[in-house]
Amino acid sequence: SAVISQKPSRDICQRGTSLTIQCQVDSQVTMMFWYRQQPGQSLTLIATANQGSEATYESGFVIDKFPISRPNLTFSTLTVSNMSPEDSSIYLCSVETGQGGEQYFGPGTRLTVT
Amino acid sequence: AQSVTQLGSHVSVSEGALVLLRCNYSSSVPPYLFWYVQYPNQGLQLLLKYTSAATLVKGINGFEAEFKKSETSFHLTKPSAHMSDAAEYFCAVSDQTGANNLFFGTGTRLTVIP
Numbered sequence: 001s002a003v004i005s006q007k008p009s010r011d012i013c014q015r016g017t018s019l020t021i022q023c024q025v026d027s028q029v030t031m032m033f034w035y036r037q038q039p040g041q042s043l044t045l046i047a048t049a050n051q052g053s054e055a056t057y058e059s060g061f062v063i064d065k066f067p068i069s070r071p072n073l074t075f076s077t078l079t080v081s082n083m084s085p086e087d088s089s090i091y092l093c094s095v096e097t098g099q100g101g102e103q104y105f106g107p108g109t110r111l112t113v114t
Numbered sequence: 115a116q117s118v119t120q121l122g123s124h125v126s127v128s129e130g131a132l133v134l135l136r137c138n139y140s141s142s143v144p145p146y147l148f149w150y151v152q153y154p155n156q157g158l159q160l161l162l163k164y165t166s167a168a169t170l171v172k173g174i175n176g177f178e179a180e181f182k183k184s185e186t187s188f189h190l191t192k193p194s195a196h197m198s199d200a201a202e203y204f205c206a207v208s209d210q211t212g213a214n215n216l217f218f219g220t221g222t223r224l225t226v227i228p
Binding site: 004033041042043044045048092094101102103104105106107108110 | 146148156157159208215216218220
């Protein structure tokens with residue numbers, strides 16, 4: 001397993017601004033993922049963040065809106081840019097430890113855009 | 115492509131009664147299957163996983179799930195519900211080709227009635 005922390009845990013932001021969410025893992029992992037969970041809905045994968053290469057984005061998500069950094073094997077950031085109320089969601093990072101395909105999730109960042 | 119369908123967005127059971135949460139999957143390759151639980155205002159916690167070993171998988175907190183290939187199902191059960199089981203439950207699938215992406219169902223909210 002892995003222990004994952006995220007900062008901030010929650011934030012209220014004004015439209016048009018940007019927020020950077022940090023994800024820290026207690027061990028080195030190859031695969032890190034960023035998900036969005038809109039109110040009352042399931043998780044949608046935004047992108048996969050691999051160290052040493054550009055993130056791979058899923059359909060409907062673009063780098064200009066959700067730039068991702070992965071400077072090392074224990075850390076990643078997701079920026080939500082030029083926010084609108086539609087970006088209000090919980091953003092979760094996860095890691096895949098290579099021991100059977102399961103992912104371990106951080107506690108999430110609850111974002112409200114006003 | 116992989117997908118999961120969770121039948122019943124809300125399930126209510128009495129304390130001490132059987133818990134049954136349904137999940138059917140679609141996969142063109144042998145799948146990995148997972149159940150996650152999300153308590154209010156928390157991230158996702160892995161309950162159990164199926165990775166092509168035993169078809170009956172035991173997880174944490176007394177939960178178990180049975181992989182039935184003929185029915186393409188992976189239903190989650192617990193013999194006796196506790197009040198602390200009230201949460202959102204997500205079924206997820208990934209393939210074994212190394213893509214590592216998890217595809218989540220829409221979730222089932224379990225309510226336990228005292």
